[in-house]
Amino acid sequence: MPTYIKLTQDGLTTVEDPFTFVADDDQYIPPGDVILSLARFQTDGERLLSEGRAVGVRVTADETVESLAYDLPRLSVVALEFPKFRDGRQYSNGRLLRERYGYEGEVRAVGDVLREQAQFMLRCGIDAFEPADGSTPEAWAHAAGRFRHVYQRAADERVPAFVLRAERQ
Amino acid sequence: MYRYDTIDKEFVADRANEFREQVGRRLAGEITEEQFKPIRLMNGLYLQLHAYMLRISIPYGTLNAAKLRKLAWIAKTYDRGYGHFTTRTNLQLHWIKLKDAPDILEHLAEVEMHAMQTSGNCIRNITADPYAGATSDELDDPRVWSEAIRQWATLHPEFSFLPRKFKIAVSASAKDRTATRIYDIGLAMRRGRNGELGFEVMVGGGLGRTPYLSHTIREFLPTRRLLSYLEAILRVYNRHGRRDNPWKARIKILVNQLGAEEFARQVEEEWAKSDHELVDLPDIELARIRGHFAKSFETLPARSEAFEAAKAADPEFARWTRHNLHPHKAPGYAIVDVSLKTPGLTPGDASSEQMELVADLAERYSLDEARVNYQQNLILPHVKLEDVPAVWRELKAAGLATPNIDLVTDIIACPGLDYCTLANARAIPIAQQIAERFADDEKAEEIGELKIKISGCINACGHHHVGHIGILGVDKKGEEFYQVTLGGSGAEDAALGTILGPALPYEKVAEAVEQLVEVYLRERKDGERFLDTFRRTGVAPFKEAVYADVH
Numbered sequence: 001m002p003t004y005i006k007l008t009q010d011g012l013t014t015v016e017d018p019f020t021f022v023a024d025d026d027q028y029i030p031p032g033d034v035i036l037s038l039a040r041f042q043t044d045g046e047r048l049l050s051e052g053r054a055v056g057v058r059v060t061a062d063e064t065v066e067s068l069a070y071d072l073p074r075l076s077v078v079a080l081e082f083p084k085f086r087d088g089r090q091y092s093n094g095r096l097l098r099e100r101y102g103y104e105g106e107v108r109a110v111g112d113v114l115r116e117q118a119q120f121m122l123r124c125g126i127d128a129f130e131p132a133d134g135s136t137p138e139a140w141a142h143a144a145g146r147f148r149h150v151y152q153r154a155a156d157e158r159v160p161a162f163v164l165r166a167e168r169q
Numbered sequence: 170m171y172r173y174d175t176i177d178k179e180f181v182a183d184r185a186n187e188f189r190e191q192v193g194r195r196l197a198g199e200i201t202e203e204q205f206k207p208i209r210l211m212n213g214l215y216l217q218l219h220a221y222m223l224r225i226s227i228p229y230g231t232l233n234a235a236k237l238r239k240l241a242w243i244a245k246t247y248d249r250g251y252g253h254f255t256t257r258t259n260l261q262l263h264w265i266k267l268k269d270a271p272d273i274l275e276h277l278a279e280v281e282m283h284a285m286q287t288s289g290n291c292i293r294n295i296t297a298d299p300y301a302g303a304t305s306d307e308l309d310d311p312r313v314w315s316e317a318i319r320q321w322a323t324l325h326p327e328f329s330f331l332p333r334k335f336k337i338a339v340s341a342s343a344k345d346r347t348a349t350r351i352y353d354i355g356l357a358m359r360r361g362r363n364g365e366l367g368f369e370v371m372v373g374g375g376l377g378r379t380p381y382l383s384h385t386i387r388e389f390l391p392t393r394r395l396l397s398y399l400e401a402i403l404r405v406y407n408r409h410g411r412r413d414n415p416w417k418a419r420i421k422i423l424v425n426q427l428g429a430e431e432f433a434r435q436v437e438e439e440w441a442k443s444d445h446e447l448v449d450l451p452d453i454e455l456a457r458i459r460g461h462f463a464k465s466f467e468t469l470p471a472r473s474e475a476f477e478a479a480k481a482a483d484p485e486f487a488r489w490t491r492h493n494l495h496p497h498k499a500p501g502y503a504i505v506d507v508s509l510k511t512p513g514l515t516p517g518d519a520s521s522e523q524m525e526l527v528a529d530l531a532e533r534y535s536l537d538e539a540r541v542n543y544q545q546n547l548i549l550p551h552v553k554l555e556d557v558p559a560v561w562r563e564l565k566a567a568g569l570a571t572p573n574i575d576l577v578t579d580i581i582a583c584p585g586l587d588y589c590t591l592a593n594a595r596a597i598p599i600a601q602q603i604a605e606r607f608a609d610d611e612k613a614e615e616i617g618e619l620k621i622k623i624s625g626c627i628n629a630c631g632h633h634h635v636g637h638i639g640i641l642g643v644d645k646k647g648e649e650f651y652q653v654t655l656g657g658s659g660a661e662d663a664a665l666g667t668i669l670g671p672a673l674p675y676e677k678v679a680e681a682v683e684q685l686v687e688v689y690l691r692e693r694k695d696g697e698r699f700l701d702t703f704r705r706t707g708v709a710p711f712k713e714a715v716y717a718d719v720h
């Protein structure tokens with residue numbers, strides 16, 4: 001089974017991936033847990049969910065999470081696709097999923113996912129990663145933990161500098 | 170000025186360590202130049218025509234002696250003994266070695282400086298009124314808000330991969346000394362009807378190949394809501410700005426495609442959905458930041474006899490005070506502009522010795538503060554009038570007392586073909602030729618305020634669109650030509666210039682400027698600046714003079 005990096009109670013670890021990604025032009029949907037495109041989810045999602053499978057949706061950078069709003073409670077995974085590491089739209093999608101829609105399932109970064117983005121991703125509520133640069137969980141954790149401080153609130157639990165300062169006074 | 174606390178210090182130290190590790194991976198060949206590029210760009214390191222260039226951030230243009238000395242030392246130790254102050258009030262070093270870059274960042278961190286977010290598609294260094302905290306016409310010190318923005322924008326998790334770079338300017342006076350209208354976001358402080366302070370929020374300005382002045386999307390935003398509102402603007406831009414074509418990716422394009430009203434509506438809608446209290450700084454933090462900028466001035470008489478006597482005794486000094494001195498809010502003090510525009514030299518360049526001298530003067534005479542403005546000059550913001558003659562003598566001895574602030578020789582020019590891979594034409598030699606033609610201080614004074622701005626290509630790093638006279642390098646069949654525009658302004662009367670006529674060859678540019686000035690001197694009425702005369706007469710008389718010999 002393929003693996004990916006996930007933030008668990010034990011920190012960032014390698015876990016097996018129970019999901020199969022079904023491309024839009026795949027006629028055949030394999031048994032078990034699947035991740036679908038947004039379009040495919042809209043046609044087949046209902047049926048697959050009713051079969052008792054865990055279903056995830058893969059959102060491209062052109063798509064917005066608003067279109068998933070009502071389905072979120074039923075989704076096990078939202079996979080955010082980074083077409084290029086330079087494309088920052090998914091950071092907004094990640095924050096909206098967590099902060100505006102209160103989504104508690106897995107938010108997974110897929111595509112051009114490099115360790116230099118680790119901290120940004122974690123801060124925007126992404127808790128699972130399919131690194132394109134072969135990063136190990138250790139490398140990922142190292143990159144994500146480089147900065148002892150942050151200056152703003154985001155979708156994670158980190159306490160921003162201005163709060164720490166007020167507490168110290 | 171703002172001083173780092175432990176948190177800020179640890180932050181820049183972490184940044185320097187991170188970069189050392191990343192450079193190590195690059196030097197060891199673990200990552201390719203392509204993979205390394207975005208990393209180095211996040212630390213202000215560009216690859217240029219001859220070497221690496223490092224752009225060091227000078228937040229809102231404010232420096233103290235220790236910082237300026239450190240910059241001087243870095244320029245001497247790792248570069249060729251000089252640096253280039255830019256129109257974004259940063260310092261560029263053009264001859265840096267990759268292996269030295271991590272050490273440089275560490276030295277910068279020692280004096281509470283960094284090179285973060287001086288390049289890349291993120292929120293760049295914040296620009297503020299260079300006279301902040303010194304001028305009497307401000308509603309508040311704009312640096313308080315600039316520092317708040319700087320911290321909020323630092324490694325912002327959502328906005329570090331924007332469609333394109335993003336620049337914010339903050340002004341708190343009616344007089345616009347920061348060119349707020351040509352920024353992605355310009356913030357101009359206003360007082361509301363009930364006396365409350367707020368910002369007029371302007372979005373979508375920018376130069377480059379499609380120049381736009383910004384649109385006001387909100388007349389009045391209470392100051393304490395600044396960060397949450399910025400977050401809403403940035404979110405709309407991050408999600409909807411174009412990413413398919415870097416030339417159409419700036420927020421100005423989005424604002425103009427949607428229309429300012431629709432853009433404003435989307436921002437307001439996003440803002441309404443967000444929890445402002447989570448984003449906006451609490452009063453206690455704003456007060457902490459504000460405390461860093463408070464300065465106490467001595468109680469002095471408004472008039473200094475020593476200063477008056479020096480002016481009466483020395484016409485050269487008197488001339489310099491007419492152009493390089495500006496009124497200070499505290500009686501008996503003045504703001505001193507230090508020109509980096511000596512005719513014949515590169516606009517904005519300063520040698521390490523010159524930086525050291527200005528650092529000494531800042532420490533001895535200006536409450537340990539110096540500034541950089543977007544005209545690429547330096548400023549000593551708090552000098553006692555009685556000390557001004559001594560300051561002038563020392564500046565003069567170092568070649569820093571050119572009496573030309575806002576005059577014809579106070580030219581903005583980008584690096585152009587001498588340094589820049591994108592250039593069509595040289596910019597610096599054109600600036601030098603023009604400056605030499607007007608090197609006579611008396612003549613320059615007679616001409617009065619005249620802002621010439623030169624860019625070596627359409628990217629407009631030299632702000633040519635908003636020059637009273639703008640000069641743009643273009644390529645015609647491999648030869649350097651220059652398109653001249655008239656009537657632009659980056660100040661409170663902001664406007665984009667009008668094209669004078671067909672582009673001129675390299676040899677003709679300085680002469681054409683002289684002809685334009687002659688027309689102005691002939692046509693001007695009482696008290697009119699070049700810009701006023703041009704706006705009254707239109708382009709015709711100017712065009713006629715420059716192209717007369719072509720007929």
Ligand code: HEM
Nearest residue numbers: 255256257333375376377583584588589590591628629630
């Ligand atoms: C020498 C190497 C440089 C290169 C390759 C370069 C490149 C560019 C490019 C490509 C743009 C257009 C970006 C866009 O519109 O999205 C730009 C804009 C700009 N550059 Fe430079 N630049 C250089 C140096 C400088 C210097 C030395 C300054 C300051 C004196 C400067 C100031 C600016 C400013 C203010 C803008 C923004 C204009 C706007 O608002 O559109 N640049 N630069």
Ligand code: SF4
Nearest residue numbers: 583589592625626630
């Ligand atoms: S305007 Fe053009 S030539 Fe000048 S620095 Fe910018 S990119 Fe280079």
